[in-house]
Amino acid sequence: AQKITQTQPGMFVQEKEAVTLDCTYDTSDPSYGLFWYKQPSSGEMIFLIYQGSYDQQNATEGRYSLNFQKARKSANLVISASQLGDSAMYFCAMREGYTNAGKSTFGDGTTLTVKP
Amino acid sequence: DGGITQSPKYLFRKEGQNVTLSCEQNLNHDAMYWYRQDPGQGLRLIYYSQIVNDFQKGDIAEGYSVSREKKESFPLTVTSAQKNPTAFYLCASSTPPPDTNEQFFGPGTRLTVL
Numbered sequence: 001a002q003k004i005t006q007t008q009p010g011m012f013v014q015e016k017e018a019v020t021l022d023c024t025y026d027t028s029d030p031s032y033g034l035f036w037y038k039q040p041s042s043g044e045m046i047f048l049i050y051q052g053s054y055d056q057q058n059a060t061e062g063r064y065s066l067n068f069q070k071a072r073k074s075a076n077l078v079i080s081a082s083q084l085g086d087s088a089m090y091f092c093a094m095r096e097g098y099t100n101a102g103k104s105t106f107g108d109g110t111t112l113t114v115k116p
Numbered sequence: 117d118g119g120i121t122q123s124p125k126y127l128f129r130k131e132g133q134n135v136t137l138s139c140e141q142n143l144n145h146d147a148m149y150w151y152r153q154d155p156g157q158g159l160r161l162i163y164y165s166q167i168v169n170d171f172q173k174g175d176i177a178e179g180y181s182v183s184r185e186k187k188e189s190f191p192l193t194v195t196s197a198q199k200n201p202t203a204f205y206l207c208a209s210s211t212p213p214p215d216t217n218e219q220f221f222g223p224g225t226r227l228t229v230l
Binding site: 004035037042043044045046047050091093103104105106107108109 | 147149151156157158159160161164174204206208218219220221222223224226
């Protein structure tokens with residue numbers, strides 16, 4: 001079974017508007033971490049935001065916030081005030097437990113296009 | 117500046133040849149990883165190493181080999197046994213638990229088999 005599911009292959013958003021990228025996950029481990037990464041067309045992976053399974057508050061980093069709904073196993077990324085430079089592929093990832101040296105399982109990604 | 121370097125950026129290989137991709141980090145991280153990415157898809161783990169002289173297979177290790185003789189270096193060899201090696205290869209490193217374990221990635225190597 002897929003451990004990380006991103007159901008939106010492609011998304012469009014108007015510049016300056018907010019957009020939500022969906023991510024659901026599957027794990028039986030009570031300790032896990034959820035990550036979002038951005039991959040521009042150049043190929044490098046850029047870390048955006050992290051949410052720990054025991055964190056009470058939703059994570060925020062500048063224009064990025066993570067809508068963490070633990071019971072629904074959902075970790076959606078919200079980008080506020082979209083900019084043209086936000087056009088990229090976005091990956092959700094999960095690290096399970098504390099014994100895996102940080103190795104993560106990645107979703108298939110969502111391609112975001114910001115329209116001027 | 118701390119970071120991860122990968123070389124070369126582009127690599128062309130003839131069928132039947134082994135080729136080695138370089139990955140070096142100066143972040144003083146213990147853990148390092150190799151991922152493969154096919155067009156339009158996510159990352160799949162090939163090998164990872166938690167410490168020098170130790171490494172484990174990931175989800176798609178067949179046809180690949182690694183070594184970890186130094187903390188800074190984690191080279192990946194794509195052998196002739198890998199049936200479809202054309203892909204984008206990303207190397208990463210991370211801090212150990214209980215840190216967040218965010219992964220720091222190199223710029224990648226794009227391998228094409230001719």
